[in-house]
Amino acid sequence: VDESVTLQNAMPFKFGAAVNNSLLRQTAAYRNVVIKEFNSLTSENAMKFAQLHPSENTYTWTEADYLVDFAQQNGKRVHGHTLIWHKNPPAWVTNFQGDAAAWDNLMKTHIQTVVARYKGKIASWDVVNEAIAENGTLRTESIWYQKLGPSFIEKAFIYAHEADPDALLFYNDYGHEYGPTKRTAIINLVNDLKSRGIPIHGIGMQFHTRYTQSNTNLAAAINTAAATGLKVHIAELDIAMNPDGIQDLTYSSGLAEQQKAKYEFIVRTYNAIPKNQQFGITTWNVGDKDSWIRGEYNRPDWPLPFDDNYNRKAAYQGIIDGVK
Ligand code: G3I
Numbered sequence: 001v002d003e004s005v006t007l008q009n010a011m012p013f014k015f016g017a018a019v020n021n022s023l024l025r026q027t028a029a030y031r032n033v034v035i036k037e038f039n040s041l042t043s044e045n046a047m048k049f050a051q052l053h054p055s056e057n058t059y060t061w062t063e064a065d066y067l068v069d070f071a072q073q074n075g076k077r078v079h080g081h082t083l084i085w086h087k088n089p090p091a092w093v094t095n096f097q098g099d100a101a102a103w104d105n106l107m108k109t110h111i112q113t114v115v116a117r118y119k120g121k122i123a124s125w126d127v128v129n130e131a132i133a134e135n136g137t138l139r140t141e142s143i144w145y146q147k148l149g150p151s152f153i154e155k156a157f158i159y160a161h162e163a164d165p166d167a168l169l170f171y172n173d174y175g176h177e178y179g180p181t182k183r184t185a186i187i188n189l190v191n192d193l194k195s196r197g198i199p200i201h202g203i204g205m206q207f208h209t210r211y212t213q214s215n216t217n218l219a220a221a222i223n224t225a226a227a228t229g230l231k232v233h234i235a236e237l238d239i240a241m242n243p244d245g246i247q248d249l250t251y252s253s254g255l256a257e258q259q260k261a262k263y264e265f266i267v268r269t270y271n272a273i274p275k276n277q278q279f280g281i282t283t284w285n286v287g288d289k290d291s292w293i294r295g296e297y298n299r300p301d302w303p304l305p306f307d308d309n310y311n312r313k314a315a316y317q318g319i320i321d322g323v324k
Pocket of ligand 1: 045088129206
C-alpha cells in the first residue's frame, strides 16, 4: 500500500464521501480515513428535513453543525443534502393543514432557514431529490407535488437561490444509468428549468449502481448529463456486488476485480467531461459495513472502495487507475 497516494491527492476533481456522524464521533479508523482520503463531505442523513426541522417551530442544528465544523477544521468542502425530498418528511409536515399558500410558505421557510444558516459554509445543495419516478413522470406520492403541484421544483430552486445567491444548486436523482426513460425525463426537467431561467447549476447523479450495469449505460448517463452544460456530480456512488441477494455469497477476488474495473470505467468516463463541469465524485459512505445497502436489502454486499476495516480494496485502485 502506497500511503503517499490518497484519493484527494490523486484525483483532478473533488473526491468525497457521504459521512455518518456517529461513526465520525466514535470510530477513530473511520474519522482518520475520512480526513486522509476525501476532500468533499456530504452528510448521509443529518441535513434531511426531519433531522433539521422535527417540529414546525424547532430546528435541531447540532449534528449538521458538527459536520460543518469538522469539515472546516479539516479543510473539506461540504455539499448539502437535501432540502426537499418525498421520503421521510417529519410527521408535522405530513399532518400539516393549510391551503397552497400555507404549504408554499412552509417549504420556503424550511429552505431559506437552512440555506441561510450555512451561507458561506455550505456552497452547494441538493435542492430537490428524486422528484421523478421510474416511468419518467413526476412522483405523485411526494407530499410537495400533492400540495404544490409540479411547480414545487422550480419554487424550491428560487427560494434556495434567494437565501444564498452564491450557492450552486443541484437537482439530484438516481437511475440515469438504467436506460433512456428515466434519464430523458431528468434531462428534460433540468433543461426546462435552465431554459426558463430558474437558478439551477448542476445535476447530481446518484449512481447507486451494480457491477453488472453495462458500460454503455454508465457512459450514456455521464455524457448526457454533461451535454446539458451544467455541473455534474456523481453524488452517491456505490457498486453493489450482490444485487440478487444471495445470502451465502462470498466476495471473491474475481468479484473484487470486476468491481475494480467498473469503478475505473466510471472515473475514466467522468474525467473526460469538460473540467469546468466536474463538481466531483462522492461515494455513499466509506467502508462496506457502513453502506445503507446491507441494512436496506438485508443481504451481504461490498459496494465501496474500503472494506469493513477501512482497508483499501481493489476498487480503490480502480479509482486511482481511472485518472491515469
Ligand atoms: O437512527 C435510527 C435508529 O435510532 C432506529 O433504531 C432505526 C430503526 O429504523 O432507524 C435509524 O434511522 C435510520 C437512519 O437511516 C439512520 O441509520 C432510518 O430508519 C433509515 O430510514 C435511514 O436511512 C437512510 C435513508 O437515506 C433514508 O433517509 C440511509 O441511512 C441513507 O443512506 C439513505 O440515503 C439515501 C439518500 O439520502 C438519497 N439517495 C438514496 C440514498 C440511499 O437510500
